[in-house]
Amino acid sequence: MQTPKKIAVVGAGLVGSLLAIYLKRAGHQVHVYDRSPDIRNIEFSGRSINLVMSDRGWRALEQLGLDEEIRKIGIPVDKRAIHLGTDELNYQRYGNEDQAIFSLSRGILNRKMIDLAEAEGVEFVFESKIWDVSLSTATLHQGETERGEWHDLEYDIVFGADGAFSRIRHRMQRQSMFNYSQDFLKIGYKELHIPANSDGTHKLDKNSLHIWPRGEFMLMALANTNGSFTCTLFMPHEGENSFEQLKDRATLVDFFAQHFPDTKEVIPNLVEDFFKNPKSYLVTMKCFPWTHNDKVALIGDACHAIVPFYGHGMNAGFEDITILVEMMEKYGDDWEKIFKEYENSRKPNADAIAELSYRNFMEMSSKTADAKFHLQKKIEKWFSAKHPDKWKPLYSRVTFSHQPYAEALAEGDRQNEIMQEILTIDNIEEIWETEPIEHRILDLLKDKKEA
């Protein structure tokens, strides 16, 4: 058992709320600050991509016994449905028959998490803006405006769970030996909407993540429990086929008719939504260290904001909590040690999921429409079924396992090298399901292991 501390969590998002529950259960006094109004009392903003919860996220909830509550508000998604432009859909299963990720509305999930945290005795302070922190004393500086009067809030420990534009990290950035990077993608996104049928059913298969892959841009849709889908259009900010070009109603309608003809029936408010909803940016942020002595620690997007293409932003943040709590159990009151081990354990894995997420845009927007890629997936699945101990596909390692992301990435690169070699074999389309190919893969696995 740890000595009870007075702890502030800055940020009442998903990671902040879940962390608060863990800290409360560990016996601490926990206050959560958020600059926005209570999300339970407002409409959502129209700039969110639906979340997908997978094994890493579930584990953090299961340990608290909260997973069942959350499963009720999600929809299992076990495959991709690829819209190639024709009427035909191409389905790509994510894992085994019994494996699925869960589509969740960020807003609904966040409301639920805050409810659960309040029920545990966590105290939330909304519309309270934290502008700065004194790192050596864990003192928060709170005020109405950045240049106005500030009040000091004293804590034993502060967690910065305040997202990609974290003010807590912003203070740490000004320290010597603090490494930091922010990298914006040339691709942005905009939320669109597929409403439910009048009887409340879904207009598309609700258990699929729908993708319209078009190379440099793509459309995506994930189901909500109320029969609707949250759609996201990803495309470059500027240049050919970009947001910059979709300036008026006619151009927009033409563009969708040309590239996404099968959405005409299901996105009735295309024009209104497109011009009403903001265009959002995609950024990868990395930094190190994540902690300051035994006083301040960053967690979630605040220390490793990633692009959304692997669906792992929340899962990685929840796994941060799992590892932090492991260290708390291991090192008791030695918070300096807890923080050091936490950041050292998580940093390489955060870098790995950042890399995987960045690469996955190419997979989703281009490769899902590519015959060679389909063949590769088929061969991997076939071989994996024959040798489950020898081959677990990268997607499964990342999504349906707790293997550290860095190991999954390294293993995935090795597998990909093997598959690229296999795909060069003459007539592979015809002969992939044969013993010689099986043996060739086994040999390559042996070679690469020894290399």
Place this chain on the structure above:
Amino acid sequence: MQTPKKIAVVGAGLVGSLLAIYLKRAGHQVHVYDRSPDIRNIEFSGRSINLVMSDRGWRALEQLGLDEEIRKIGIPVDKRAIHLGTDELNYQRYGNEDQAIFSLSRGILNRKMIDLAEAEGVEFVFESKIWDVSLSTATLHQGETERGEWHDLEYDIVFGADGAFSRIRHRMQRQSMFNYSQDFLKIGYKELHIPANSDGTHKLDKNSLHIWPRGEFMLMALANTNGSFTCTLFMPHEGENSFEQLKDRATLVDFFAQHFPDTKEVIPNLVEDFFKNPKSYLVTMKCFPWTHNDKVALIGDACHAIVPFYGHGMNAGFEDITILVEMMEKYGDDWEKIFKEYENSRKPNADAIAELSYRNFMEMSSKTADAKFHLQKKIEKWFSAKHPDKWKPLYSRVTFSHQPYAEALAEGDRQNEIMQEILTIDNIEEIWETEPIEHRILDLLKDKKEA
């Protein structure tokens, strides 16, 4: 001729002062702000590495006819003098007989540059802290403290020449699509001092850059005009042979006796200087874009702070000015175009000199003590003398030419590949000065060009 504008330059360092002269000569009203007191009225800080001016820096001064003024306060340095630990010195010439870089004291040079700028009619405002800028209007926000009262200063154009920790860039960092990184080296540095002999002469050869290469750490010395040398000790902050370990007088004296025995006579105030002078950090900062519309532009360290191991921080900053002025002459009053072309032209070259500078620590601290490396240099010099049109060594491309840094880096990598192959030839130590080797290099040059 451009329409006269009211221009603020933030930062009265070397780049800010020189830029101000160019802008003034182009007919603009120019105010330079600096947060520090006038460097002409204060003692220097004891945390500077001596600068070296080379061709890129000279060109920017020559175009204004100011190079002769500056040559008077510098000392030509035409070679490295490698202190291997024995009494014997190993000399490595930088270029041809008539080529040298110039050692300059940062403080003396900066004073001189401000004198020159004032003489042109540039107005300097010292001890005036610029905390923020409104990018869309080129308005500076000035005040005594960051949280205190601020005054607005209105300009047509603002240049941020305010160094690695630029406040102007800090504002730009908060814009969407602004990419940024800061990376600290594990190595820091501390200034030490070799005083002049009592008759005012130098204790070591003044026309050499002295290096004591010791692998993970090194000592360096560059001459001043007053007979002294500015020394710099580079070593890791932590770990074996680190600043962390040199905690007391006895350890420090032992360490120097063991690793730098020949400095005992020439650094009499080792202990005092070491414990008095601050330990400094080394950081590489990169960002993009460098400009905002036609209103604000970053220049010098503010947009590309690099580590000092190639001696090109100032030279790269001065070359920024050369390119900016080229664009001013080309595009007249179209400042948006001037800024776009300036940043697009400079960015790849700033990245290249950052990479070259980073790599050069290894060259200075380790390779200069390595026999294979000496042999490589000898072969390159020999071959280059025979085929000056086919082979210009990387150091010369970077330091004694105006070839864009990015091209120099690419060419240097190609040459290095060739030399690595040559160095694997049996008995190369004996046979390097022969026709077969010459032809082998010529063949490799042809292969690599075609590749």
